[in-house]
Amino acid sequence: MSETKRIRLAVIPGDGIGTEVVEAGLRIINHLAEASNGKFEFESDFFPWGCEYYLEHGKMMEEGGVERLRGYDAIYFGAVGFPGVPDHVSLWGLRLAICQGFDQWANIRPIEFLPGVPRRLNHPDVDSLNWVLIRENSEGEYSGIGGRNFSGRGLGKEVAVQSALFTEHGCERIIRYAFDLARTRKRKKVTSITKSNAQQYGMVLWDEVFSRVSKDYPDVETDQWLVDAAAAQFVLKPEELEVVVASNLFADILSDLGSALAGSLGLAASANINPEGNTPSMFESVHGSAPDIAGQGISNPIGAIGSAALMLDHLGLNEEAELINKAIAETTRQGILTRDLGGTYNTDEITDSIIENLSKVKAEI
Incomplete structure (x- = not known):
């Protein structure tokens, strides 16, 4: 058996629903890792940076935060912004600081019309x-x-x-x-x-x-x-x-x-890529922190899960990335939708369904 590929992730859930959708994405990729028979595994370190951190420390991330991230294979990011912290402070203090600090000069944003979405x-x-x-x-x-x-x-x-x-x-x-x-x-x-x-x-x-x-x-x-x-x-x-x-x-x-x-900004995935590969790339859903629904468990995790698929593809796990995208499409095809899409399912239920459909679409490939 070949040696297990160990992938070091820096996880920055950030603010608002960022924590919820990142948790959903991690559930998906860790499920795939557990089912990979030792092909790969993730080692995730969490960083509590964001607006709460700012209100306590006066800055969005710790001193030298960008350099702390340099040794990771990829960065998985939630969202940034929350009432009480000006948006230009939160954006420049965290997300843009990472993008510019690592010269992530290519931002990839796919637009896909999923089946079953109004x-x-x-x-x-x-x-x-x-x-x-x-x-x-x-x-x-x-x-x-x-x-x-x-x-x-x-x-x-x-x-x-x-x-x-x-x-x-x-x-x-x-x-x-x-x-x-x-x-x-x-x-x-x-x-x-x-x-x-x-x-x-x-x-x-x-x-x-x-x-x-x-x-x-x-x-x-x-x-x-x-x-x-x-x-x-x-x-x-x-x-x-x-x-x-x-x-x-x-x-x-x-x-x-x-x-x-x-259908919704909740569907949109993105990748901030350093194509030269000399610094880690960062993967995040396009939507913001949505403080109005934070903590209710109703956020749409599809954008964050799709971003995790982009991350796996970037890391050379192309088949696993394809599985995630097919499982997302199968889930929406079944009418399993969050409220922003006119459905009634919550964040955990959508994530559970995508995990269930991973096995289904894998058997069909």
């Missing part, structure tokens, strides 16, 4: 829709460059400057990542989204890099939309989408739109 989109062939957003995750509009000045001039006279940073290097690597991913899909197409008619510097640079890089991929179809038109196209012509690449802000917004069209 339709939010009037489309003749919804079941065929399946696309993925590739989000530039290290610079762009979320670079954190800027400042506030002139408050001394008196009330109403302060000035705030927020700058977006676009580098040729940053644009090229995320665009190439999108093209490389497109080559692995049945339909080989990349759509680039900018607002270069109004943002004449950074996004014109993006457009020029996209045009240059596309010449290296003659087998991949290309398309380019302005972001306002793209938002309309997501609703009117989603069949035109396959791999969509966009800047930090635009892909952030459009991925939420795509998830809403698919």
